[in-house]
Amino acid sequence: MAIETGRIPAGLRPAMTALAGAAAELAVLIRRGGDLGAAVGTNADGDGQKALDVIADEMFCTALRGAGVRWLASEEQEQALALDPQGSLAVAIDPLDGSSNIDTNVSIGTIFSIYPAEDTAEASFLRPTRQQIGAGYVIYGPRCAMMVSFGDGVQQYLLDPDTGAFRLVDGRLTMPDCSFEFAINASNYRHWSRPIRAYIDDCVAGIEGPRETNFNMRWIASLVAETHRILTRGGIFLYPSDARKGYERGRLRMLYECAPIAFLIEQAGGRATDACEPILDQAATALHQRTPLVFGSAEKVARVAAYHDLPETEVSALFGHRGLFRA
Numbered sequence: 058m059a060i061e062t063g064r065i066p067a068g069l070r071p072a073m074t075a076l077a078g079a080a081a082e083l084a085v086l087i088r089r090g091g092d093l094g095a096a097v098g099t100n101a102d103g104d105g106q107k108a109l110d111v112i113a114d115e116m117f118c119t120a121l122r123g124a125g126v127r128w129l130a131s132e133e134q135e136q137a138l139a140l141d142p143q144g145s146l147a148v149a150i151d152p153l154d155g156s157s158n159i160d161t162n163v164s165i166g167t168i169f170s171i172y173p174a175e176d177t178a179e180a181s182f183l184r185p186t187r188q189q190i191g192a193g194y195v196i197y198g199p200r201c202a203m204m205v206s207f208g209d210g211v212q213q214y215l216l217d218p219d220t221g222a223f224r225l226v227d228g229r230l231t232m233p234d235c236s237f238e239f240a241i242n243a244s245n246y247r248h249w250s251r252p253i254r255a256y257i258d259d260c261v262a263g264i265e266g267p268r269e270t271n272f273n274m275r276w277i278a279s280l281v282a283e284t285h286r287i288l289t290r291g292g293i294f295l296y297p298s299d300a301r302k303g304y305e306r307g308r309l310r311m312l313y314e315c316a317p318i319a320f321l322i323e324q325a326g327g328r329a330t331d332a333c334e335p336i337l338d339q340a341a342t343a344l345h346q347r348t349p350l351v352f353g354s355a356e357k358v359a360r361v362a363a364y365h366d367l368p369e370t371e372v373s374a375l376f377g378h379r380g381l382f383r384a
């Protein structure tokens with residue numbers, strides 16, 4: 058058995074065993090190395106594909122056949138695949154997240170989301186994301202871990218290298234809410250909206266700014282790795298929309314990335330929004346739809362939304378004069 062199944066709802070065990078089995082095989086492949094970061098083309102949405110993106114996609118797709126999955130939507134496929142007409146589940150997957158880190162031996166991952174299957178792929182996936190019945194990710198890092206929720210807290214599994222199976226190590230993980238770390242790709246500063254700039258300006262201003270607190274910054278460029286850090290020690294992540302062409306709705310995909318991460322984060326006691334509204338109150342209108350994403354400790358995520366309600370004079374003010382937000 059590729060994963061300890063005692064805490065997994067019975068109807069999801071075949072699919073979770075298939076996901077865990079493919080992830081364990083992928084972990085071995087990643088450890089072995091080779092030319093996994095070679096460019097091999099572009100996917101349907103115009104993203105560059107690396108060799109490992111394609112290999113991972115094939116591995117999960119093969120593994121999920123015969124695991125009770127009726128529909129499979131992958132970041133790497135233009136349309137959802139019909140797997141098993143009798144299957145009761147619909148799975149959305151980012152088979153390999155953080156592709157830019159393959160060459161550099163930095164943590165990468167797999168993100169997945171599970172819904173009850175409906176008669177069409179559209180009805181199965183284009184629905185309020187709060188209707189997920191399972192969501193999780195695998196992080197291929199110094200340790201290979203799976204974090205998953207079935208709507209009753211977050212479970213953490215570790216891949217045991219001796220048995221090749223995921224072992225439950227924490228049945229109800231909660232996220233610390235006192236951290237002074239933020240994660241954002243700061244090279245896009247000039248493209249951000251005023252409220253996002255104002256929020257980050259006030260973090261960067263540290264003890265001399267209106268928050269009167271020093272903050273630290275991290276950016277790994279692997280959503281799974283940022284999520285894992287935030288689940289482990291708190292903080293906030295932002296991938297906002299910005300003024301670049303193609304980034305009107307940020308970079309990350311609602312179905313394969315934002316919805317499952319939002320589900321996990323809420324289950325761990327945090328909050329996830331598109332900067333203002335909860336991700337889990339929204340539905341994708343297309344399989345590959347993107348959305349801005351802000352998630353982490355509840356109070357920090359609420360603060361980002363509050364910056365969007367400030368009058369223009371306040372968000373434009375130099376941080377020294379922005380009086381509303383003391384830490």
Ligand SMILES: O=P(O)(O)OC[C@H]1O[C@](O)(COP(=O)(O)O)[C@@H](O)[C@@H]1O
Nearest residue numbers: 151153154155156157242278279280
């Ligand atoms: O290179 P950028 O713009 O900082 O974007 C980094 C983000 O893009 C991603 O790599 C997108 O995911 P993929 O690698 O699955 O395309 C996220 O993991 C990460 O948070």
Ligand SMILES: [Mg+2]
Nearest residue numbers: 151154155314
């Ligand atoms: Mg991704």
Ligand SMILES: [Mg+2]
Nearest residue numbers: 132151153154
């Ligand atoms: Mg990907």
